[in-house]
Amino acid sequence: MIGELLNDEVLVTDSRSVSALHSKRSYGVVKEGTLHLSAIEATYLHERGKLEIKIDDTTLSSGDLWRRLAGPDFSTRYTVYKDLRDKGYIVKTGFKYGCHFRVYRTSVEEHADYLVHAYKAPENIPAEALVRYVRLAHSVKKQMIIALVDEESDINYYELARKRL
Numbered sequence: 001m002i003g004e005l006l007n008d009e010v011l012v013t014d015s016r017s018v019s020a021l022h023s024k025r026s027y028g029v030v031k032e033g034t035l036h037l038s039a040i041e042a043t044y045l046h047e048r049g050k051l052e053i054k055i056d057d058t059t060l061s062s063g064d065l066w067r068r069l070a071g072p073d074f075s076t077r078y079t080v081y082k083d084l085r086d087k088g089y090i091v092k093t094g095f096k097y098g099c100h101f102r103v104y105r106t107s108v109e110e111h112a113d114y115l116v117h118a119y120k121a122p123e124n125i126p127a128e129a130l131v132r133y134v135r136l137a138h139s140v141k142k143q144m145i146i147a148l149v150d151e152e153s154d155i156n157y158y159e160l161a162r163k164r165l
Contacts, residue, residue: 003035003042005055008069010042011035012051021045026090026108038093039069040081047082073120080118080147083155091116097136103145114143121148121156134160 001017003010012018012028012035021027021035027045028037037045045051046065053060060068077100084091090104094115102112115137119125125146137144137160144160 001045001050002052002054003037005042005053005060005065005068008039008071010037010039010051010053012037021051026092026104039071039074040078043069043078044082044085073118076120076149077118079149079153080116080155083147084116097140099133099136099144102142112142114145115140116145116147116157118147118149121150123148130160134162138162 001012001014001021003012012021013033015033018030018033018035021037022030027041028035030036037051042051042053043065046053046060047062053065055068066074081091081101084101084103090106090108092102092104092108092112094101094117097115099115099117101114101116101118103114103116104110105113115133117133130146133144133146146158146160148156148158150156
């Protein structure tokens, strides 16, 4: 499968590839027959050998791809995304919820089970951010998970929840 890098996303236009990635595996967003993959999705697929990424007919290496796409906290977010995908979860952006990811156990046809926000340990997480995450997750009936990635790329997942006494 081949994708074309455009700004901070990768576009896939071949209909078979679009179907294989989106319909079967829930990658990206389809707009007018073109699959739009986020930087993290494209990097994951590229590292798995499932997607060749080009810019003006030049194939990008993994190093080139990381240099072009990696922004602040990209490595931390990618580590969590990769871990969740490798465990079989479907992972989509959590932008509208103010967190990094929405995570589905089985299908995007159902509601997301989790909201996940990634932090690099031992980063200080502001208390007001934790309160905001818990309130939002409670209001949309999802579990809020904080993923802490240490310097060896090991991840500890912590569930945040409201507790009624």
